[in-house]
Structure formats: structure tokens, C-alpha cells
Amino acid sequence: MPILSLSLARHLVPALQPLRALCRRGWLREADVDLLLRLLHPALRVQRVFARVAARRWVAEDMLALTLRCNGNERGWRAGQHVQVYLEQEGVRHGRSYSLTAVSADGRVELAIKRQPGGRLSTVLLDHLEVGQLLELAPAFGELQWPNDGRPVLLAAAGSGITPLLGLLREALAQGFAAPITLLHQVRRPGQRAFVEELQGLAERHRNLHLRWVISGEPGGRITRDQLDELPGEHLVTCGPRGFVEQLQGWWKRGGTLQVESFSPPEPLTVDERREVRLRFARSGQQVPGNNQGSLLEQAEASGLRPAHGCRQGICASCTCTLLSGAVRDLRSGALFAEPNQPIRLCVSVPHGDVEIDL
Ligand code: FES
Incomplete structure (x- = not known):
């Protein structure tokens, strides 16, 4: 007790x-x-941020909204950002990023979790996590912002990309944003439309909000360039798998701002043939065998270290550390970095040879 x-x-x-x-x-x-x-x-x-599960509710056939009450260390978090959720299973710590669909001043936050086929963490969270359980969360990250200059806004999401956009939308409406807003959500099946009742309720109360769903699993179901051109909005905020957001980005020719967020990790580059290397983590005083294939974040974790991190995709910068000596390859661009004392992102850097990191 x-x-x-x-x-x-x-x-x-x-x-x-x-x-x-x-x-x-x-x-x-x-x-x-x-x-x-x-x-x-x-x-x-x-x-560290720990939170107790306060409530769970299904908001689509494959998406659960979790209300969590945090311990007071969640300073500066905003709806529309993402947090890494950790869970320990059989002694191994797993983490995944989910979007904050709501953040309130009393420490309550809401996360929406979509079931990933074969996803170990999402299955446990969706099917076994109980009200009252504790979870650890990493600091929030994410740059999406509501375009607040009073011009019409188009929000376009695919799949779980709806979740950060819903967070932004709820806040904007609560703060009295009055210009037209169109929310487009593309899903594969009708049952995957998320937060439908709440969105319809918002559209009834806020006449400036218009909702559109596109069911990509039905014939002619994907959003087309002509359909996008017909939708009102001067600013576009879009979130979804990389193919979806890159297509919209290519089509968007209006004068307002364009904000894009994709939750697909960058295409991994093929790195050189496998080699064994030595990894030295200076502050922890550890020297361990490693290889030139796995990211430095994975290899540090496998050695029992717990480097700070968030997205594990090279976006949030929370895993940034100093390279003290040796060379690393950036998995996104293939570029080699060998200058001592430069910052590198552990989650997207692989050792090119023996390296020493300030960790
Ligand atoms: S964990 Fe986000 S950039 Fe590495």
C-alpha cells in the first residue's frame, strides 16, 4: 500500500x-x-516519467485509447507529440512510440494504440494491460504544430496517423479556432475509422469542422490528386505511412504551410559486409564486442546500458551522444562520420570500425 x-x-x-x-x-x-x-x-x-493506467476504451476495431495519470515529470508535453512506452516482458525491456491524443494540466494524458499484426508490445497493451498498472514513458517528442494564423486547415491522415492530428484538432477547437477545418482519414476497412463518434460530436458542435473518410480497401478507395485538389484548406498537416505523406507532399501546391510526419522508419541502407568491432562506452567504463550491422542504440542496450531515446527512427534527437573516436555510418544517408567530438544519433548510426562513444 x-x-x-x-x-x-x-x-x-x-x-x-x-x-x-x-x-x-x-x-x-x-x-x-x-x-x-x-x-x-x-x-x-x-x-523518469511513470504513469498509472486510469482508463481504457476502444475507439476503432483495432485501436485502443489509454488514459494515463503521470507522476508529475511529464513537463512541457503537448497533444500531437509522441512518447515511447516501455514494458518489460520476461526480463527484456521493449519500447514503442505512440501519439498523445490529449494532455491535461492535472497529469492526465491519452495515448492511442493501434494493433500491429504480430506486434509484441501492442498485443500486450491492447489485450492484457489493466487499469491500475504502471507504465514507464520516455520524454515526449514531435514537432507538429497547429497552423494558428486563422487560415483554413486541411488535416490528412492514413491509419494511425489520425492520432497526433486528433490531439492537435481537439486543442485547436477548445481554444476557439474558427476557420474551416477539413479532416480526411484514409483507412483500409470501415471499422478502422477511429474516434468516429467523438469526431461526429465535434463536427456537430463546431460547424467549421468537416469530416471525410476514404476506405482504401474498397474499389477506387485511395485518395487521388483530384480529390485532394477539391478539399478546402490553405495549410496541410499530414501524418501516416511514408508512401501516403510523400504522395500528398508531392501534390500539395497551395500557398500555406505544409507539415509532414511519417511513422515508417527510414529504409535501412545495406551496410558493408558484417565485421566484428570493439565498442567502448566511455562514461560507463565498458568495452564490449560489437558489429558493424546493428545500431549503436541496439548494441548499447544489448550490453545492459539504457541510453536515452525516443523515436528510434532518427527523428527526435533524444539519443544524441558524442562520438569520441572511430567512425560511424548514418543508416539514413550512408554518410560516414569520423570527426571526433561530433554529435551522432545512436539509433541510426552503426559502427564502421572500433568506436568510442561518450555514453
Ligand atoms: S531515438 Fe529519436 S533520434 Fe534516436
Whole structure:
């Protein structure tokens, strides 16, 4: 039985600032302080974000909305950003990114999770996660913003790309955005249309909101260039698989802003023939055997380290570390980086030979 309620534990978080500073300077070990804080409430931590599952509701045949109550370390989060959710299974820690569809000042956040066929983490979250359980979340990341200059907005999503756009839409309507908004959602089957009742309710209350669904699994179902040209909007915000957003990006010729977010990881480049290398993680004082195929993030994790990270796709920059010596190849561009003391993103960098990283 925790000594404090989660609400009281949240109130304690600002008072932990001196402890945070001592941990950052290395005068206290964060893991030791966390152990003591957990006695007060299992979700309380110096810096890490833990959250309790407050509610679950199905919002499409394959999508679940989870309401979570965070421990007070979720500072600066915005609806429309993404967070990495961690879950430990059989001693192995797994993480996946999901979008924040709502963020409120009392620490409640909502995430929407789509079932991925064969997806280990989404299956557990959708089918077995219970109200009251604790989850760890990484800091939020993501750059999508509501275009707030009063001109009409077109939101175009495919699949789970609806989730960050819904977060932005809810906030914009709550803040009184009055120009026309069109929300287009492309899904494969009618049952995959997400948050339908809520969206229809919003469209009834806000006459400036117009909804369109495209069912790509039906004949003639994919959005075409002519259909896009007919939709109103001067700003386009689009999110979905890479093929979808790149097509819209290529078609979009209007004067307003264009914001694009894709959740497909970059096409992995074929790297050189497999070679064994030495990896040295300087701050942790570890030297381990590695190879030139796996990302430095995966290889550091396999050695028991827990580097900070978010998207694992080279987008959020939260895994940035300093390359101290050696060379790494960027998996997105194939470029080699060998200059000492330059920042590299661990999740999209593979060692080109022996390397030393400030980790
Ligand atoms: S984890 Fe986001 S850039 Fe590496």
C-alpha cells in the first residue's frame, strides 16, 4: 500500500528539484534516490516519467485509447507529440512510440494504440494491460504544430496517423479556432475509422469542422490528386505511412504551410559486409564486442546500458551522444562520420570500425 496517493506524489515533484540537480552532477545515484521515492508511491521518480493506467476504451476495431495519470515529470508535453512506452516482458525491456491524443494540466494524458499484426508490445497493451498498472514513458517528442494564423486547415491522415492530428484538432477547437477545418482519414476497412463518434460530436458542435473518410480497401478507395485538389484548406498537416505523406507532399501546391510526419522508419541502407568491432562506452567504463550491422542504440542496450531515446527512427534527437573516436555510418544517408567530438544519433548510426562513444 503506497504511503502517498498519486495526486500527493505529483505535488511532491517540484520539491525534488535539488535532488535532480545532485543526480545530474553525479553526487547522488538516480537509481538509489528512485528506490527511496518508490516507497512513498510506486510511480514517484526523480526524473523518469511513470504513469498509472486510469482508463481504457476502444475507439476503432483495432485501436485502443489509454488514459494515463503521470507522476508529475511529464513537463512541457503537448497533444500531437509522441512518447515511447516501455514494458518489460520476461526480463527484456521493449519500447514503442505512440501519439498523445490529449494532455491535461492535472497529469492526465491519452495515448492511442493501434494493433500491429504480430506486434509484441501492442498485443500486450491492447489485450492484457489493466487499469491500475504502471507504465514507464520516455520524454515526449514531435514537432507538429497547429497552423494558428486563422487560415483554413486541411488535416490528412492514413491509419494511425489520425492520432497526433486528433490531439492537435481537439486543442485547436477548445481554444476557439474558427476557420474551416477539413479532416480526411484514409483507412483500409470501415471499422478502422477511429474516434468516429467523438469526431461526429465535434463536427456537430463546431460547424467549421468537416469530416471525410476514404476506405482504401474498397474499389477506387485511395485518395487521388483530384480529390485532394477539391478539399478546402490553405495549410496541410499530414501524418501516416511514408508512401501516403510523400504522395500528398508531392501534390500539395497551395500557398500555406505544409507539415509532414511519417511513422515508417527510414529504409535501412545495406551496410558493408558484417565485421566484428570493439565498442567502448566511455562514461560507463565498458568495452564490449560489437558489429558493424546493428545500431549503436541496439548494441548499447544489448550490453545492459539504457541510453536515452525516443523515436528510434532518427527523428527526435533524444539519443544524441558524442562520438569520441572511430567512425560511424548514418543508416539514413550512408554518410560516414569520423570527426571526433561530433554529435551522432545512436539509433541510426552503426559502427564502421572500433568506436568510442561518450555514453
Ligand atoms: S531515438 Fe529519436 S533520434 Fe534516436
